[in-house]
Structures are given as C-alpha cells and as structure tokens.
Amino acid sequence: MKTSGYAAMDATSTLIPHTIDRRELRGNDVAIEILYCGVCHSDLHQTRSDWPGTIYPCVPGHEIVGKVIAVGGEVTEHQIGDAVAVGCIVDSCGHCDQCLGDEEQMCREGVTLTYNGHDRITDEVTYGGYSKHVVVRQEFVLKLPASLDLARAAPLLCAGITTYSPLRTWNVGPGSRVGVIGLGGLGHMAVKLAVGLGADVTVVSRTDAKTADALALGADRLLASSDAEAMTASANAFDLIIDTIPTRHDLTPYLSLLDIDATLVIVGQLGLVDETSTLPLLMGRRRISGSPIGGMAETQEMLNFCAKQDILPDCEMIAIQDINTAFERMERADVRYRFVIDMASLEAA
Numbered sequence: 001m002k003t004s005g006y007a008a009m010d011a012t013s014t015l016i017p018h019t020i021d022r023r024e025l026r027g028n029d030v031a032i033e034i035l036y037c038g039v040c041h042s043d044l045h046q047t048r049s050d051w052p053g054t055i056y057p058c059v060p061g062h063e064i065v066g067k068v069i070a071v072g073g074e075v076t077e078h079q080i081g082d083a084v085a086v087g088c089i090v091d092s093c094g095h096c097d098q099c100l101g102d103e104e105q106m107c108r109e110g111v112t113l114t115y116n117g118h119d120r121i122t123d124e125v126t127y128g129g130y131s132k133h134v135v136v137r138q139e140f141v142l143k144l145p146a147s148l149d150l151a152r153a154a155p156l157l158c159a160g161i162t163t164y165s166p167l168r169t170w171n172v173g174p175g176s177r178v179g180v181i182g183l184g185g186l187g188h189m190a191v192k193l194a195v196g197l198g199a200d201v202t203v204v205s206r207t208d209a210k211t212a213d214a215l216a217l218g219a220d221r222l223l224a225s226s227d228a229e230a231m232t233a234s235a236n237a238f239d240l241i242i243d244t245i246p247t248r249h250d251l252t253p254y255l256s257l258l259d260i261d262a263t264l265v266i267v268g269q270l271g272l273v274d275e276t277s278t279l280p281l282l283m284g285r286r287r288i289s290g291s292p293i294g295g296m297a298e299t300q301e302m303l304n305f306c307a308k309q310d311i312l313p314d315c316e317m318i319a320i321q322d323i324n325t326a327f328e329r330m331e332r333a334d335v336r337y338r339f340v341i342d343m344a345s346l347e348a349a
C-alpha cells in the first residue's frame with residue numbers, strides 16, 4: 001500500500017511530503033488510518049541526527065491515534081472501525097524473560113521502533129506516524145477507551161507512558177511526595193498523572209514564573225530551584241523525583257531534595273549530565289535511575305486509567321504543513337504542552 005507522509009531526507013532537511021510503502025497485511029497485522037499524531041522531542045532529535053543511526057528518509061511520529069481499516073486473518077483483538085493507538089514500539093522478540101514479563105520495552109533481543117527501526121521479518125525500515133496509514137502487529141496495537149478524546153489522546157502514547165511507568169514502578173499513591181522537574185510535554189503529564197494517583201505534587205522549576213501553570217495542572221506547589229532558601233527548606237521532602245529536563249544539566253542540587261532511600265528518575269535527557277556529587281547519594285542512600293516508556297500491558301493500563309480519571313494532555317493542534325514551525329517552537333519550549341498533528345490536513349495537501 002502506498003501512503004503519503006512527511007519525511008526528513010537528510011540531517012539538515014526540513015520535513016517535506018514523501019510517499020512511502022506500507023507492507024501487505026500479514027495474518028496478525030492491523031492496518032490503521034492515522035487521525036492524529038503527537039510531536040515528541042525525540043522526533044526532532046532523530047530527524048536532525050542528534051542521536052546516532054538515523055536512516056533517511058525518516059518519517060517520525062510515535063504518538064499515533066487512528067481507526068482500524070483492515071485486519072489480517074489471524075487478528076482476534078481488533079476489528080474494523082475500532083479506535084486504536086500505537087506508541088514507540090511495534091514489535092519485540094516475544095519469548096525472552098522481559099517480553100514474557102510484560103516488559104517488551106526491555107526486550108533482550110531489542111525492540112522494533114515505530115520509526116527508524118527495522119522490521120523483524122523483512123528488515124524493511126519502519127516509518128512513523130507523520131503519515132496517513134500504518135500497519136502494525138496486533139499485539140502492539142492498543143485499544144482506546146471510548147471516553148478518551150481521540151484528538152487529545154495521542155501524547156499519552158509517549159509522554160504519558162514515559163511518566164506513568166516510573167510513577168507505578170515506585171508505587172506512587174495517596175500520600176506519596178512527588179517532585180517533577182521541568183514543565184514541558186513530559187513534565188505536564190507527570191504532574192497530571194501523579195495528581196491522578198493521589199500524590200502530593202511539587203513542580204521544581206528554575207524560577208517561580210510557572211507557578212500559575214503548575215497549579216492549573218493540579219500541582220500543590222512550585223519550588224523555584226534558584227531560591228536557595230526554599231531549596232534548603234525542601235531537603236528530604238520527596239519520595240520520588242521525575243526529572244524531565246531534555247538537555248544536559250546538573251543533578252546535584254536536586255539530590256538533597258530526596259528523602260533517605262528515595263529516587264530521582266531521569267526520563268528526559270538521553271546522554272550526558274553534568275558532573276554530579278556522590279555525597280548526597282552516600283549520605284542518604286539516595287538513588288539516580290532512568291526509565292524508558294513502558295510495556296504493552298502497562299501502556300494499556302495507563303490509557304484505561306486516563307479514561308477513568310479524565311486525564312488528557314494539553315495539546316495545540318496543528319496541520320502537517322506547519323510541522324517545521326512546530327519543531328522550531330518546540331526547541332524554544334514554546335508550546336503548551338504538546339503539538340498534535342491533525343492528519344486530515346495531509347489529505348488536503
């Protein structure tokens with residue numbers, strides 16, 4: 001099947017219209033007409049080759065929402081017309097301990113990424129959601145509960161699960177004291193999800209300029225990291241800190257905010273952080289960890305949780321023709337809080 005999309009042709013190219021081939025349906029495949037696709041920071045990094053290994057042309061997009069338009073003969077989980085979603089991964093080995101333990105994102109043999117990956121059977125390059133259609137193995141297609149607004153659900157598939165998974169891993173619930181560093185696409189979801197789980201939530205931001213935004217998202221307060229007095233007063237104040245800063249930064253000032261045995265989880269920056277003092281780690285047996293998306297079962301659990309709690313990302317809808325401007329604005333953090341492409345604009349192109 002030929003389908004239209006937008007692709008980066010090399011590391012310096014803007015995204016331009018590009019026709020791609022989607023594979024013929026295998027027995028366990030689902031064909032999806034894409035209605036909406038969220039714009040993730042990693043789309044920008046990948047298309048610009050900020051990370052190694054970008055394959056061009058590169059069609060990004062791993063926050064995909066759409067409708068089933070065809071199913072293979074062995075598909076039992078999805079029917080034509082169903083509202084469905086696809087996140088960051090579209091396949092894994094299916095037989096290692098991690099896959100069998102519902103942690104496909106940690107597959108010992110490596111996951112197949114939704115874009116910039118290789119199909120496990122044909123080795124064809126995978127293309128993402130900045131396109132009209134996608135074909136995905138049924139086990140990696142999620143069900144969208146009927147009460148979720150399709151137009152706003154897309155960012156849950158990366159920003160949502162990336163922040164939900166550590167909240168669940170570290171057993172956040174009523175009474176948990178959660179800090180969220182950074183208030184972008186990931187940070188605003190971390191706040192909403194932690195609030196939904198019943199936690200006491202503090203946004204940690206450089207200044208207090210975002211206090212009103214933090215409170216509007218449901219946070220209990222904002223802590224300004226530039227306010228030395230307030231930082232000292234908040235020592236040992238958190239059971240878990242979710243660090244969503246997407247660039248190199250200094251972790252040391254945040255470590256003393258953790259209580260004894262508590263953990264700071266990095267979900268934003270992929271790469272180096274600044275030199276970090278081990279002193280607060282030793283003195284409080286504190287931990288630094290990281291966390292990548294979640295497994296399929298946990299992602300489905302997150303979608304069901306969001307539907308039940310009426311939790312949705314704050315989105316700015318764009319046409320696909322505006323994607324290059326959206327990338328520029330995302331780089332300056334000029335979006336509240338996630339761009340979503342209305343794929344109806346691709347038909348109009």
Ligand SMILES: [Zn+2]
Binds near residue numbers: 042062159
């Ligand atoms: Zn993403």
Ligand SMILES: [Zn+2]
Binds near residue numbers: 096098099107
């Ligand atoms: Zn596996």
